[in-house]
Amino acid sequence: MTKRLILSEICILKKRLHFRLNKSLCLSSERILGDDDPLYADVPKPRRKKAERKPYQTPMKVLIARAKKEAEARKAQPCRMLEHPPDNGLLVPELVEVAHRVYRARRSLLFGLLKLVQLIPLQRCSYCSEVHIGHVGHEIRTCTGPESGFRSATHVWRKGGVQDVVFFPKSFHLYDRVGKPRIVHDERYSVPRIPAIVELCIQAGLDLEKLPTRRRTKPVYSIEGRIVDFESVTEKDGVGRRNLYLKNVDTVVDSKFGTDTEMAKNSVSENASNLLDQSNDEDGENLRDLSIQTLDSWCEMISGAKKLMEKYNVLTCGYCPEVQVGPKGHKVRMCKASKHQSRNGLHAWQEATIDDLVGPNYVWHVRDLNAPALDNNLKRYYGKAPAVVELCAQAGAPAPDQYRSMMRLDVVPPDRDEVDLVA
Numbered sequence: 001m002t003k004r005l006i007l008s009e010i011c012i013l014k015k016r017l018h019f020r021l022n023k024s025l026c027l028s029s030e031r032i033l034g035d036d037d038p039l040y041a042d043v044p045k046p047r048r049k050k051a052e053r054k055p056y057q058t059p060m061k062v063l064i065a066r067a068k069k070e071a072e073a074r075k076a077q078p079c080r081m082l083e084h085p086p087d088n089g090l091l092v093p094e095l096v097e098v099a100h101r102v103y104r105a106r107r108s109l110l111f112g113l114l115k116l117v118q119l120i121p122l123q124r125c126s127y128c129s130e131v132h133i134g135h136v137g138h139e140i141r142t143c144t145g146p147e148s149g150f151r152s153a154t155h156v157w158r159k160g161g162v163q164d165v166v167f168f169p170k171s172f173h174l175y176d177r178v179g180k181p182r183i184v185h186d187e188r189y190s191v192p193r194i195p196a197i198v199e200l201c202i203q204a205g206l207d208l209e210k211l212p213t214r215r216r217t218k219p220v221y222s223i224e225g226r227i228v229d230f231e232s233v234t235e236k237d238g239v240g241r242r243n244l245y246l247k248n249v250d251t252v253v254d255s256k257f258g259t260d261t262e263m264a265k266n267s268v269s270e271n272a273s274n275l276l277d278q279s280n281d282e283d284g285e286n287l288r289d290l291s292i293q294t295l296d297s298w299c300e301m302i303s304g305a306k307k308l309m310e311k312y313n314v315l316t317c318g319y320c321p322e323v324q325v326g327p328k329g330h331k332v333r334m335c336k337a338s339k340h341q342s343r344n345g346l347h348a349w350q351e352a353t354i355d356d357l358v359g360p361n362y363v364w365h366v367r368d369l370n371a372p373a374l375d376n377n378l379k380r381y382y383g384k385a386p387a388v389v390e391l392c393a394q395a396g397a398p399a400p401d402q403y404r405s406m407m408r409l410d411v412v413p414p415d416r417d418e419v420d421l422v423a
Helices: 002-033 060-076 093-119 196-203 235-246 259-276 280-311 376-381 387-394 401-407
Strands: 079-081 122-125 131-133 157-159 170-172 193-195 221-223 226-228 314-317 323-325 349-351 362-364 384-386
Touching (some): 093 196, 093 387, 131 362, 193 196, 196 323, 362 387, 384 387, 387 401
Antiparallel strands (some): 122 131, 221 226, 362 384
16 A cells, blocks of 8 residues: 555656656747847737737836836926936937938838839739739738638739838828827828838937928926926927928828838839849849848848837837827827727827837748749748848848748748648
């Protein structure tokens, strides 16, 4: 009897020890391959349901504690001068040059994409936002467009353009981001809407002639939570603001990307014939150099935008792609996403991510453009990448380190006739 008890206790101890070892190994592997490693990025998850809200970037408990701390500070000192930029209306000096670099990188990116799209085949689904880089569209059944159930979620491909590669959501332009941070519903037609990343650069120190903004030389005051500015407004600022709201939105920016796209289109149309008339070797070298330059512009724009977002607030709706750059979200009743009736069409603002500011549009990675189409049964072996990265990679640019794990370059997918042989 005692022997059985001893044996049973030994078995229980072994199971517990085995479970703890496996758990510790899993946790350690997650720490090694998780967010702690900047070079590891898993394949993006499928698109969430429309009724589901975007995840909060900052936990709700932290937001509540921060709001309580700010309320206690206002109660202890009702009238105080804001010291830290950009909350006090002043610019962050070390981010002014970053804003200029991001704006130049965006122009260079659009210029390179307009050329690459003419030379690298790009497919776009006619019913959803799916994009594919290659001569033939993939066979992976992920279509969520109208009547996709009758097609077994199969995509219907057509030729795509630059607007399918990268998406720049628009934001209302703020003349005074501290004095008047909100746009009300009645101002929705009088205030211009520009790409949100351009608005972020303007608020961070970029000066554009067609989009004036107020620059302060003295910090503002906070009186019981309200911003009070004792700096006198010059007549020039008043005239610039009146002229700003009289401008037509279409004359300020292009309908999709801004005035930079029109400049790039004219330059591409002038140089496209010269590019195609060169020899094959020269074409390959020029194409590879162009793809490397475009990919460098993409990485510089993304890294610079992340630095700007650490200081300057960028908000997004929790249910739709709307973005607003500034301390507060606008009050234009234009949300048509889930539960908008309970909000009277107002957006549910929360902290935005870099993917909200610049839509990367992830696509499946193709190892060879001349290979057969990607098979639906082998989709777990395929990787993904932003459409810009995939387009540049197919043009000859080396894949950046931060996207190599997402593209699954170390995975060899089996052939179609080997699906049953793979575990």
